[in-house]
Amino acid sequence: MTQPTTPEGGYPSSDKDDFGPDSVFTTNPLVRDGSYIKDPWGRMRYMGPTSTWSFYQRAIATLGQRLPQDQTTPSELFAVDGSAFKLTWVALPPNGIPDLSGLPQTDHGLYMFHTVKFHLGYFSMIIDEPRFLARLHEFEMHPEEVAQSHRLWLAEYILILAFGEAFLNRPSRGDAPAGTALAARALALLPDLPQLHEEGLLSIEVLSLVALYLHCLDMRVNAFLYIGQALRLATVEGIHREIPEEAFGAELSQRCKRLWWVLYVLDRRFSSLLGAPSSIRDDDVGMTLPWESNDTSMGAALSLSIQLSRVLATIMSTVYSTSEKLDKPLLTVTKDIIHKLADIGQQVDQKLLPKTLNSSPSRMVCTITLMYHHCILHATRPFVMCLLKGYIYSEPQDRQKLHLTTSISNLLKTSTSSAMTILKTLSSLEKSQLIESFLPFDLEFLFSSAILLCIIDLVCPDYITDQNWLPSVNYLLDAIIRLGNVSARLRKAELHHLLQLLAEAKGSPGRDVELAPEIEASMLYPGDSTDVEQGDNGGSWSTVFDLDDTALDPSHLLDLALQLDREPDAEMFNFF
Template identity: 35%
Template structure:
């Protein structure tokens, strides 16, 4: 480089002050020179004079140049570029849409802040002075808060996107005797009741009469009002020892793979002692005797093949046990046995559809277990390995039952998973039980996540509804691979029978998918009641939403297939609530699906007959709950038949109700099973990506678990366009209201 050039460049900063024109010329030469080492950026907050003169502005108020020349310093904010959140833009769009529609936009519908002043402050872009006073760290923090606020609003127009099953004011159903029952957000019973009420009010223009509907605690009659002086069972007859052992083994078969209801070693030791001296009064006053009566009640319920009486099987043992159950002060003296007893009481009440009482009892067991430290990693060296092993079995049984009963009522979870850290039981005598319990716990945690993410209080979601569904599907996918590997369900295997344990886990797995996606069923049924054309247009405008609905329907079909396989092998449960719940929630979805789109369920009539055939067997076995569910499902089907514009649905339901309901000839539905199965195959083949080719229902109609990659493909297909589409649909049609 020539020395003279370098000298001139080095001396340039020390030149005397020049005129504005010279500054501009000098700046131009500096910027244009290829040999300049550094380019000084203009301030983004330049005043009007500096912009007009094209000179560098200090960005202060007033700026250095205007101060030196004693000139007024003005800033034109309208030309200023600012950074705002997407939520702010969407808020403005919502206001414009509301004004164009001549509909007032309430502040609560646009922003979710406490007052109008706060809303205006948080939504207005910051002034120039505020930006100058803010540090970079505070600006970054404010930007993060703005993004978080926008994410929480989560909808086109700023209207918070909500789950229709948990938004607005809470919903109640009034029984014939005037008692109000809360319709929980994730409750299966509540979902069906909401569906039936909505259809009835739309078609018949009148509230749903509740005289013949099933309410909590009304399925059975224990013949006891809760007072010891009113019990008709003074002392139930004790079975012979061999029959008692038979009943105990029945309880083991039906419950012991996952649930721990009693410690077999100590329980059987006390059993033999009792039968050696049945007249000993101290035995009949012990906790073990209460426990024994409860196990007998379960055993009688499991071995009774047909019970048409209003009183459930084993009721005499249960009532006597409950009468002898001591208060909580006495229960604390032996917390492990007390927790086992309370688990038995809660499960028996749940099986009778006394869901509120069951939830209360399992809550007592939870609190006794917490007080005993069973939710922690208990020290075996101090307490004894046997005590710790039994405590772990008790704790995880309470946990699983609590999660199940809480979800069935649609209530908040009682304990956070972050506060639970006991190890799994070892089950040295049966490693298979440990694997089954681990899978049950993982699925229970998925259910808890669904309740937290999708069924939040007041329906507000942490993120957009479909985004929350995406996260839940990712959790489901994490379970899918291990479930298929450890507990494969070979329904098409004619050599080996179906494992009852594997069937239970697969049913719970599909319930997770249904629970996560069925708000869309409710949403699109509302669209359908508004207009068939609207429903079809909305369904075709988002392929991802349609795929999620199809996933919900296919999962319902899978549950019916699994239950039919259990029925064919005599493994169907008619007393415990799990099979009935799976059948009920799947049949509700299958009943509603054709009204949304007739292509969602091919051979709709065939699948409904399958489901009702299983319900009939449960009813014949004495399940009054199944009988009530069947009546409620029939009302849904008959009401949907009257919807205008659905000729295929009307024809299918007319055939169904005339053949199956009037004549009771269920077997007529299976006249063409091959056509029905091929129709089911067509559903899967017609599904677009990413669901296409999932193999969920194969060419023989048997169920196979969705692969982890397939569920992840479904989750990953949910994008911003889908969530924006859903938000617009919600806002435009107001379907979250009421």
């Protein structure tokens, strides 16, 4: 057993003394407390404040303050970059001959390309489709010549095939995820940095896809490095500024818009998931949004995703400010975020949600819904950590005497509701066979929600209105594991460990997250068989997991924001 520690030997002991009604929300504990931990192998690891991995480790360390040393984190559960799977490759020399063996025929390649487009959604706009397909047909006629003269395009093509194999859940050899052998071949073809610069927009395109692929393998640090290279090349090429159509033509202008904004969204999401600052300030971006006069659902989804990414960046720079004291109290900056999200929620209602009662939102709508509620989780995590620390540092006889102001109580209830909505949305997607097992975001949303609900269930259990949330989490994790996700098994083990520590802190037997398959289906869909049809209506969970139930209610957030405006910041809660 190994307990992660900060350089100071754990969280500062002064936290317990400082935990009072007036000071508890002055600063964000996810920023204020120790930002480094020592892993089981003696290496110091930085805990980015917005990272779910860091939030989990901080929760474990906080619980460890009151638990015996032998009940803390086993070393095998300390998952770092590459713990799930580590992709390796050997670069092909510039004069080397690319390996074309085993590549599919063109018609099969087209099938894989369109499969990848469907699964990537608006992320597929990274790819310059007309140029890519034209080169593919040229490759069909002259494979060796194209492979030699357009190696970067070949790398992109093979990487798309790797994505396709993963999305189709093709069987793989051993424990390696499907498509990784192709991905290694693709990465071996990448040129060095000077040559990448000479390739212009194609380099940005390929580096972005590489970053996304590595993130899918839970190689987040490597993914962040590649997306950083893509972003810097983009600024060198100037596509973060407006590309005037009259000078460059409408086709190139629109391509640059699409490429830039998808890259922007990826950078913001990777930054928040890793807990690192965004690589470019919004003030430095002068590119207008794509399709401002085009009312397509894809354009609307990208536009809303950009807005949510901007809110995410604002959360990182305000709620998670590195200043020792925030310019504004934590509750005040959180109010501002709630206002922004309420505005975006109204836009989602107007632009993206279906207007007919009998239609279900698409995968695209569910993705925006998940992003929206994940932003709420990011904004409210500091309050959840404050509650956990208050619970752990208080005496056992005082733990049932938690008093919250109405505003803080409603803020935490909103956070809990968002976590539950994420579970509902993911369960609907799983039931419709639309949940993503290779792209990392659905698993991230699931794990973030599960951690928050675990803590709320300990400190404020009455805030969780349906106690079937834990079987739902377990069922979804098992579903993603069955589909071949390499990191879901680690997330499940980590969650099980957290539940055991929370039970120890509460002084009750640990909750078992393992369920028999026949119990899983019956708990998720009461009254239905395992082979539930999408339109069936069963017991209480049948409506919970109906896609129509994921519609946003921006008025709720707006009411909360107005309430937060009216209530003073001091004396927000206390144990006494």
